[in-house]
Amino acid sequence: MSSKNKYLLPFILVTSLFFLWAFLHNINPILIPHLKKACQLNDTQSALIDFAVYMGYFAIALPAGWFMNKYGYKKGIIFGLVLYGAGALLFLPSADTRSYTFFLIALFVIAAGATFLETIANPYITKLGDPATATQRLNFAQSFNGVGAFLAPLIGGKFILTGIEHSPDTLKAMEQSGTLQAYLQEEANAVRMPYLIIGIVVFILVALFLVVKLPEGEEATVDANQKEDKFSFSVLAIPQVRWAVLAQFFYVGAQVGVGSFFIRFSKYTMDLPEIPASQYLSLAMVGFMVGRFTGTFFMKFISPARLLVIYSSICVVLLLLASFVSGPIAVYAVMAVPFFMSIMFPTIFALGIAGLGAASRMASSLLVMAIVGGAFFPVLMGQLSDLTGGNIQISYLIPLICFIVVGIFGYSQSNKNEVVALQSGH
Structure with missing residues (x-):
């Protein structure tokens, strides 16, 4: 068997993993309005969906690296897939009981599995073939993040959202007539079949990984004392690392918040029903994919840090429009944001670890853990909405502030020697 054929099947299997964690992150904007309806939640409570997922990442990132x-x-990979599949299957009893707590536990378990997959698949894909083409393989595999980001809202909109949106008065009348609980249970049951299929597909992947021989591709061992010295929190004493971690924390919070409440935002600002809104969201994620490619092209002419400043400034302007202008213009402004935020995670990541050598291992771990920002800022948005009588539009000022922080970081790095941003899975 040739070396190329030896790596082909493992490469295909590992590449499929990139789709899984992208699907997890981008199905949340569908689950948030759906479970808000099925479990009768307010905006703050519905934002705990993001909290469960991103706290899963924060809690499991270091254990996954150790494992x-x-x-x-x-x-x-197998352990991560088992966790992912088990979490998906937990959606069935969660729907049967219509317990929001059970749903959150299921999402945490899925996120734990996705953390394993993301921690392992990114470095592993570079081992599956000629080292000279490692970058091309990684870029190709990461394109499946964009596919997952695009398909998740489409699939969720078609198979989870029912399109039934009763007014508070209608719900009150249903409660008086005794039909409300049956309606809510029907809404909760809508997640059963999609997540059953997800669970089955993931466990099929487990079986394939069990029978397919995978090359470990381990790197040469590093002296234990050196490894311990470099894998230390002391790396935070380096200003670029410290500020990159902070910028990443705010960026991921903005990214998650912009998408998570999009369906609610569309309903509030232009009375757009949930299913068409999910299609708009999917279109916005096409912009995210396109933004990755065009941003890489622009970096041939504009330094990554300066492009980060330009793009974050545009996001601030767009979110100002979104927060204070009503109708389609507000929705279109939010739809444009993913294009401009597409470069931010990998650019912040690359600037944070540039020139660190062996210390980049710990810096990389901290930058991954910084995505816990996605757990907190959507909750703040939900709280602001609830405090203003359900005005989800004004809550988009929170991601606006996050993008200001990102822009400040970019400006602080713009006078340094910079590298082309690494591609990433977010």
Whole structure:
């Protein structure tokens, strides 16, 4: 068997993993309005969906790295898939009981599995073939993040959202007539079949990974003392790392918040029904994909840090429009944001670890953990909305502030020698 054929099937299998965690992150904007309706939640409570997912990432990131180092790539992938599949299947009893707590536990378990997959798949894909083409392989595999981001709202909109949106008066009348609980249970049951299929597909992947021989591709061992010295929180003493972690925390909070309440935002600002709104969101994520490619092209002419400043400034202007202008213009402004935020995660990441050598391992771990910002800022948006009588539009000032922080970081790095931003899975 040639070397190329030897790596082909493992490469296909590992590449499929990139779709899974993208699907998880981008199905949340569908689950938030749906479970808000099915479980009768306010905006703050519905934002706990993001909180459960991103706290899962924060809690599991370091254990996943430890597991990979101790047991290798294959066992780490299999363990991550088992967690992901088990979490998906937990949606069935969650729907049966219509328990929001059970839904959040299920999402945390899925996120734990996705953390394993993301921690392992990014470095592992570079081992599956000629080192000279490692970057091309990683870029190709990461394109499936964009596919997942685009398909998740479409699939969720078609198979989870029912399109039934009763007014508060109608719900009150249904409660008086005794039909409300049956309606709510029917809404909750809408998630059963999609997540059953997801669970089955994931466990099929588990079986394939069990029977397919995967090359470990481990790197040469590093002196234990050196490894311990470099894998230390002391890396935060380096200003670029410290500020990159902060910028990443705010960026991911903005990214998650912009998408998570989009369907609610569209309903509030232009009375757009939930299913068409999910299609608008999917279109916005096409912009995210396109933004990745065009941003990489622009970096041939504009330094990454300066482009970060330009794009974050545009996002601030767009969110000002979104927060204070009503009708389609507000919705279109939010739809444009993903294009401009597409470069931010990988650019912040690259600027944060540039020139660090072995210390980049710990810096990279901290930058991954910084995505916990996605757990907190949507909750703040939900609280602001609830405090203003359900005005979800004004809550988009919170991601606006986040983009200001990102722009300040970009400006602080714009006079340094910079590198082309690494591609990333977010």
